[in-house]
Amino acid sequence: MAGVKFSRQRQAIIDYLCSTKEHPTAETVYTNVRINYPNVSLGTVYRNLNLLADEGEILRLSCGDGSDRFDGNPKPHYHFLCNGCGRVIDLDIEPMNHIDVLAAAGFDGTIEGHTVLFNGKCGNCKISKNY
Amino acid sequence: MAGVKFSRQRQAIIDYLCSTKEHPTAETVYTNVRINYPNVSLGTVYRNLNLLADEGEILRLSCGDGSDRFDGNPKPHYHFLCNGCGRVIDLDIEPMNHIDVLAAAGFDGTIEGHTVLFNGKCGNCKISKNY
DNA sequence: TATAATAATAGTAATAATTATCATTATTGT
DNA sequence: ACAATAATGATAATTATTACTATTATTATA
Numbered sequence: 001m002a003g004v005k006f007s008r009q010r011q012a013i014i015d016y017l018c019s020t021k022e023h024p025t026a027e028t029v030y031t032n033v034r035i036n037y038p039n040v041s042l043g044t045v046y047r048n049l050n051l052l053a054d055e056g057e058i059l060r061l062s063c064g065d066g067s068d069r070f071d072g073n074p075k076p077h078y079h080f081l082c083n084g085c086g087r088v089i090d091l092d093i094e095p096m097n098h099i100d101v102l103a104a105a106g107f108d109g110t111i112e113g114h115t116v117l118f119n120g121k122c123g124n125c126k127i128s129k130n131y
Numbered sequence: 132m133a134g135v136k137f138s139r140q141r142q143a144i145i146d147y148l149c150s151t152k153e154h155p156t157a158e159t160v161y162t163n164v165r166i167n168y169p170n171v172s173l174g175t176v177y178r179n180l181n182l183l184a185d186e187g188e189i190l191r192l193s194c195g196d197g198s199d200r201f202d203g204n205p206k207p208h209y210h211f212l213c214n215g216c217g218r219v220i221d222l223d224i225e226p227m228n229h230i231d232v233l234a235a236a237g238f239d240g241t242i243e244g245h246t247v248l249f250n251g252k253c254g255n256c257k258i259s260k261n262y
Numbered sequence: 263t264a265t266a267a268t269a270a271t272a273g274t275a276a277t278a279a280t281t282a283t284c285a286t287t288a289t290t291g292t
Numbered sequence: 293a294c295a296a297t298a299a300t301g302a303t304a305a306t307t308a309t310t311a312c313t314a315t316t317a318t319t320a321t322a
Contacts, residue, residue: 005289005298026280041301046280048299062195067279082240091234100249103222108254109213110262116247118231123239131241136269136318157309172272177309179270198308264322271316280307287300292293 009033009040010048017058017072023079023088025067063088063117080118084125091118140164140171141179148189148203154210154219156198194219194248211249215256222249 012033017024024032030045049070053060059071063081069088071079078091100111121131143164148155155163161176180201184191190202194212200219202210209222231242252262 003298007288007299009300039301041303043281043302044300050281060195062193064191064193064199068195078234080234080238080240080242083243089238089240092237093230093234096230099224099227099247103209103211103224103249106223107211107220108257109211109220110251110257111211111249112214112251114247114249116230116245118234118242118245120241120243126239126241134269138270138317140271170272172274174273174310175271181310265320266322267318267320269316269318272314274312276309276311278307278309280305282305283303285300285302287298289298290296292295 004051007048009037009044010052012037012040013045013048014052014057014072017070020072021090023061023069023071025069027067029070061088061117076113076115078116078118080120080122082122082125083119084121084129084131087122087124089122135182138179140168140175141182143168143171144176144179145183145188145203148201151203152221154192154200154202156200158198160201192219192248207244209247209249211251211253213253213256214250215252215260215262218253218255220253 013029016029016032022028026042026046026049029049030040030042033040033045049058049060052058053070056074059074061069061071061079063069063079065081065086073090076095078093078095080089080091081087082089100114103114104111121129125131144160147160147163153159157173157177157180160180161171161173164171164176180189180191183189184201187205190205192200192202192210194200194210196212196217204221207226209224209226211220211222212218213220231245234245235242256262
């Protein structure tokens with residue numbers, strides 16, 4: 001990475017993101033990185049999350065429910081947002097790359113990719129909240 | 132609508148949203164409604180956009196690029212976000228309702244729906260910005 | 263039509279999420 | 293070891309949105 005130097009704080013952010021499947025917000029990343037780096041600043045967390053997302057090392061998820069979330073797995077995959085508890089869960093289905101071709105028909109731009117966000121009630125909420 | 136009274140301001144917001152295909156932000160709605168209602172407040176615009184989105188009369192689009200956008204057409208359809216100019220464009224393809232069934236396989240929650248956001252370069256940007 | 267109930271408004275203050283600034287510290291190539 | 297410069301922590305600033313409240317508008321009914 002040209003012009004990018006290693007930093008312990010950035011590494012700790014990557015390590016934390018890769019250790020969880022919870023799609024944490026910047027604030028949650030901050031809370032968890034502070035366990036090992038009590039002096040880390042929230043600005044540093046935001047700066048690095050942006051850098052890593054720009055480099056394609058992590059994914060940024062904007063689910064429209066407040067803060068952005070981040071995913072340590074940069075491979076394109078689909079997500080589910082529970083509108084009971086707000087959790088974001090990875091879905092285990094193959095990305096449908098062919099829909100980029102379908103969408104391109106009759107469109108004068110160039111399609112580079114897509115995101116899919118499913119919504120509904122997660123397994124936990126179905127039980128605990130009687131959905 | 133139980134407990135909901137008519138207001139000229141709300142009607143003006145609906146009229147404006149239905150008159151454009153530009154998926155405006157709350158700020159843009161505000162600017163345009165002010166042409167006919169110079170005293171309308173930004174809070175009124177936000178309050179009504181939230182109300183209308185909750186009632187299902189309009190769509191809220193969170194594209195992850197700053198402000199939420201709104202669409203006067205509440206029928207589920209797919210969108211394209213140009214990462215050259217930031218414009219959001221309606222795509223003319225049939226929603227793939229069957230993918231909700233695919234996604235539900237091996238998932239313990241209930242899938243109620245999904246959104247798809249394509250990205251790339253719009254026709255204008257391909258020309259004007261040499262993409 | 264006048265009235266009473268209450269929803270909606272404008273204006274403003276407050277909050278939440280994120281980005282910018284900057285002096286100091288850490289990393290890295292030579 | 294040193295010089296160049298990227299990264300940091302602390303804080304201020306910005307952006308997007310929501311909350312509060314006294315006043316005004318809508319609407320059902322007398």
